[in-house]
Amino acid sequence: MPDSQGSITASPRPRGTVPDVPASDATIIGGASAPPAAAPTTAPARLPVLTPNDYASDQDVRWCPGCGDYSILAQMKKVLATLGIPREKLVFVSGIGCSSRFPYYLNTYGFHSIHGRAPAIATGLKVTRPDLMVWVITGDGDGLSIGGNHLMHCIRRNLDINIVLFNNRIYGLTKGQYSPTSPLGKITKSTPMGVIDNPLHPLCLAIGCEATFVARSIDTNIKHLTMVLQRAAEHRGTSFVEVYQNCNVFNDGAFDYATNRETKSDATLELEHGKPLVFGKNRNKGIRLNGMTPEVVELGKGITEDDLLFHDEKAPEPTLAYLLSRMTYPEFPEPIGVFRAVDRPKYDESMNAQIAEARSKGEGDLDKLFHAGDTWVVS
Amino acid sequence: MATTTAVEKRVIELESATVRFAGDSGDGMQLAGNQMANTSALVGNDIATFPDFPAEIRAPRGTLAGVSGFQLRFASREIYTPGDQVEALVAMNPAALATNLPDLMPGGILIVNKDEFDAKGLKQAGYASNPLEDGSLKAYRVFPVEMTKLTRLAVEECGLGTKESDRCRNFFAMGLVFWLYDRPLEPTLRFIESRFGKRAPAVAEANRRALLAGYHYGETTEAFDAHYRVAPAKLPPGTYRNIMGNEALAIGLITAARRSGKDLFLGSYPITPASDILHELSRHKNFGVRTFQAEDEIAAITAAIGASFGGAMGVTTSSGPGIALKQEAMGLAVMTELPLLIINVQRGGPSTGLPTKTEQADLWQALFGRNGECPIPVLAAASPADCFDVVQEAWRIAVRYMTPVIVLSDGYIANGSEPWRIPDAKNLPPIEVKHPGPLENGGPFMPYQRDERLARPWALPGTPGLMHRIGGLEKQDVTGNVSYDPENHQHMVQTRAAKVAGIAQDIPLQQVQGPEQGKLLVVSWGGTYGSCATAVRNVQALGGSVAHCHLRYLNPFPRNLGEILSRYEQILVPELNLGQLCFVLRGRFLVPAQGLNKVKGKPFTVAEITSKIQEMLHA
Known part of the structure; x- marks a missing residue:
């Protein structure tokens, strides 16, 4: 939509501290533990209304036809258009892999970096430029294999960025080797007799690192994916989102159980804060805790919703979220939605608070620095 | 030696002095060396230092692997290296003596902590007999000092345990060396106050006492008949640190x-x-x-x-x-x-x-x-x-x-x-x-x-x-x-x-120190500057036709480098590797550069480069 066709007043919502914009005016859907919305203290800027198409770059999208990445890109553009953040304040950082081409297709700032290192690049960027909203786009190989170390440390530091991990359980760009999330026994180009390394569950890792925001969605579940990306965008701290993404060339149908009309209601469970864990086509099944062990039960026959496990995304301890992240099909339905959304100090804010504190005690003076300690004069 | 008992001892003026503190890695030798370096700089000397310590934070006590050293040279003229040979060595134990003695010049001052030369210490350092008694140190002026005992005596009223008292020995050694080279104590006393004053007043007091005890020991004992003075250097005017x-x-x-x-x-x-x-x-x-x-x-x-x-x-x-x-x-x-x-x-x-x-x-x-x-x-x-x-x-x-x-x-x-x-x-x-x-x-x-x-x-x-x-x-x-x-x-x-x-x-265009053309050009880069500059100047002072080109820019090279290289008959490239710059210069400029290479984890001595220059000039 051309800029001239209309504009609304909107308060830009960059994250972090910006000199000229009041922070923390985000509206949190689902009401996690974000700070309360504050009234802007300055006149809101007039921003052009942008549509999803305004976020498309002029580059041809080169994913294989039918790839799940297209849907994620489309939902991302939709979400960006709702955030009220100018395009120039958005940066997408990625590593290597099919998913990591993502930044090229968005008309924002972008950095397609090297394999696995996007969270580290984002760290240097975000701590020096807290006025920017930074997204990291990664995949199961990029984020969990070669870049596992950076992912882990970024999450535990709670850097205020959003990480979206496209999980297709295969290496696509290198044409079909198994990935850290490929199931045991999977026959791939590099495992002709089947995978023998135990797969990693991305959300288990994130929760183990005490991620403050953990969510899962599915490429073809458009509404749900949009909701999850929106929630991730609004969370302060590291938002970690796993998206089940179909690679129709090298691992087609990997998530068929979760997307197929026939099975998806029984194979997935949509998490809602404060609601019991109910699932099934007829919503007649639920998850109950038996001691520390979850079990699938059928509602009725003396079992009511009150007997089920209730979801609490704000639980301070990550134990419940971890338990949910361990549930895998076919033993259990696989939960989708927001597993955990809690508040904890953000790395970039803490670092900049130290800078501000040091500066408040006296801005650095080169002459003082040069003359520190004992000096003597030669005349 | 030790022929006079006069309290007023002789003062000998020196142009430069090279001192090394050596001891266990827990003995505080780096601190001692740094204090002496700062003090010498403050009195206006030009200085150059060379700390040398093991990778282990605390290697087993008394072992050869655990020896930590700090070498310092201070001078009344401009210097570029911490010195090839040590003129005064402080060895806090037998292992420090064994590993550092080869660098002490014949006739040099050797101050040892005699108390550590017991059977165990000697064995750890690989000595079959006690070098303080078997005549093997005849080439040096040896001063065996009961540092452990004297330090404990000096600090006994401070209420420290034996272990803590012994940790003051480096201050005793410093005091003694400070007296020997006529260094003021005030900067170190200030340091003690700022480091320990508030945090551990008893330790501060003990360190002060040990420092003064060492200084007074030098002043009063008959063992030392003279001490040394190194006048301030004539550095370009300005404020220094x-x-x-x-x-x-x-x-x-x-x-x-x-x-x-x-x-x-x-x-x-x-x-x-x-x-x-x-x-x-x-x-x-x-x-x-x-x-x-x-x-x-x-x-x-x-x-x-x-x-x-x-x-x-x-x-x-x-x-x-x-x-x-x-x-x-x-x-x-x-x-x-x-x-x-x-x-x-x-x-x-x-x-x-x-x-x-x-x-x-x-x-x-x-x-x-x-x-x-x-x-x-x-x-x-x-x-x-x-x-x-x-x-x-x-x-x-x-x-x-x-x-x-x-x-x-x-x-x-x-x-x-x-x-x-x-x-x-x-x-x-x-x-x-x-x-x-x-x-x-x-x-x-x-x-x-x-x-x-x-x-x-x-x-x-x-x-x-x-x-x-x-x-x-x-x-x-x-x-x-x-x-x-x-x-x-x-x-x-x-x-x-x-x-x-x-x-x-x-x-900037590359500068050359020395003749614009001639028999030999020494090309160096990085931390070997001091040794190369000193060696070239020494040979020049003896009339040798040698010039020095020290590179700051290694990529790209200064645009006149090829032309400079072409003006000399021979090119010597001393490097602490097996010839990396030499290889690049030969490939890039097709010049017959030759290397002087050393990979011992130590800098070049000036003598090593000087002798190579002489050899090439007289070839």
Whole structure:
């Protein structure tokens, strides 16, 4: 939509501290533990209304036809258009892999970096430029294999960025080797007799690192994916989102159980804060805790919703979220939605608070620095 | 010796003195050496220091592996090295004696802590008999001192345990050496107060008493009949301080940030001998310095790249093994053409190698260490104080040419110190940095549109209208779009090479010390500057036809270097590696350069270079 066709007043919502914009005016859907919305203290800027198409770059999208990445890109553009953040304040950082081409297709700032290192690049960027909203786009190989170390440390530091991990359980760009999330026994180009390394569950890792925001969605579940990306965008701290993404060339149908009309209601469970864990086509099944062990039960026959496990995304301890992240099909339905959304100090804010504190005690003076300690004069 | 009992002892004037403290790595020898270095600088001497310590923090007590040493030379004239031979050695135990005696000159002063020369200590050091009694030290002036006993006596009223009392022995040794070389005690007394005064008053008092006891011991005992004085040096006028290489480097980075109006971001992972830069920078947050102790070396450099992308001054510091891990990311910085400083404080390699020892064997890594055609400017610091200037020059090049720049230091200059003439901050010129402004309703932004130096614009996220994508894939020139076009790739590879080569037009012409042509040119780079400069001057003083060319710029070379090399019959390239610069000079300029090479984890002695020069002049 051309800029001239209309504009609304909107308060830009960059994250972090910006000199000229009041922070923390985000509206949190689902009401996690974000700070309360504050009234802007300055006149809101007039921003052009942008549509999803305004976020498309002029580059041809080169994913294989039918790839799940297209849907994620489309939902991302939709979400960006709702955030009220100018395009120039958005940066997408990625590593290597099919998913990591993502930044090229968005008309924002972008950095397609090297394999696995996007969270580290984002760290240097975000701590020096807290006025920017930074997204990291990664995949199961990029984020969990070669870049596992950076992912882990970024999450535990709670850097205020959003990480979206496209999980297709295969290496696509290198044409079909198994990935850290490929199931045991999977026959791939590099495992002709089947995978023998135990797969990693991305959300288990994130929760183990005490991620403050953990969510899962599915490429073809458009509404749900949009909701999850929106929630991730609004969370302060590291938002970690796993998206089940179909690679129709090298691992087609990997998530068929979760997307197929026939099975998806029984194979997935949509998490809602404060609601019991109910699932099934007829919503007649639920998850109950038996001691520390979850079990699938059928509602009725003396079992009511009150007997089920209730979801609490704000639980301070990550134990419940971890338990949910361990549930895998076919033993259990696989939960989708927001597993955990809690508040904890953000790395970039803490670092900049130290800078501000040091500066408040006296801005650095080169002459003082040069003359520190004992000096003597030669005349 | 010891023929007079007069209280007023003779004072002998010296032009320079070389002293080494050696003891267990827990004996506080580095502290003793640093105190004496600072004190000597404060009285106006020129100084040069050489700390030498083991990689283990606390190797088993009394063993040869655990010996830590600190060598200091102070002089009444300008000096460039900490000295080849030690004139006075303090050995706190038999192991320190065994490992350091070979460096003590015949007739030199040898002060030993006699109390440690018991059966166990001698055995650990591999002595079959006690060298203090078997006549094997006849060539030296030996002063056996009961340091342990005397220190315990001096501090007995301070209420410390035996172990704590013994930790004051380094102050006793310092006191004695301070008397011997007529050094004032006040700076060390001030140091004791600031380090221990509030935190541990009893320890402060004990250290004071031990220091004074050592000083008075020298003054009153009959063993020493004379002491020495080294007059102040005639350095260029100005205000000075003593500075270590890593400290100068950190201060230089902060200065470069200020000169360019940038906030400094350091991504670093702890590694010997570079960690002190991280420590120093983390203390200066009031300059807007953000230090990020990363999860690994790769995160350290990539975070710095992210910071540079955002418009900060991105810097990463490490040593050889860490630099090896950063190479892929250095390639990314070349491809994305972002300014970045990569600082390598070299140590002995390969692999983990000799973490606390010096070497110059990472030159090839700096020049050639990456995949693809990946040119990066390389500069090297010549001395501790020079680190201050080199990093600022490196940042000037980085922003002017939009390129990562490698700065090579080494363990020797990182931990060594020398007087630094303090500049006046207001006289430091700004480093010009340009960022394109917003593009309103204009055409698409061209992130790889180059200026006359072939540098692309440094467009910052947040700027309206300049949205663009960069990355490691080959870019189409001008537009910055991904391009697999063969012609474009050839063009871009050549453009990146031409851009870096063009820096030669922007750096000073190479200077030569000595005759403009003649029999022999010594070419050096990095931390060997002092030994080479001194050796060349010594030979020149004897009438030898030799000149010295010390390179700060290793890529690109100064544009007159080839012409300089062609004017001499012979070229000698002393290096603490197996001939890396020599190889490059031979390949690049087709000159018959020959190497003088040493890889022992130690700097060259002046004698080693002098004798090679003489040999070549008389061949």
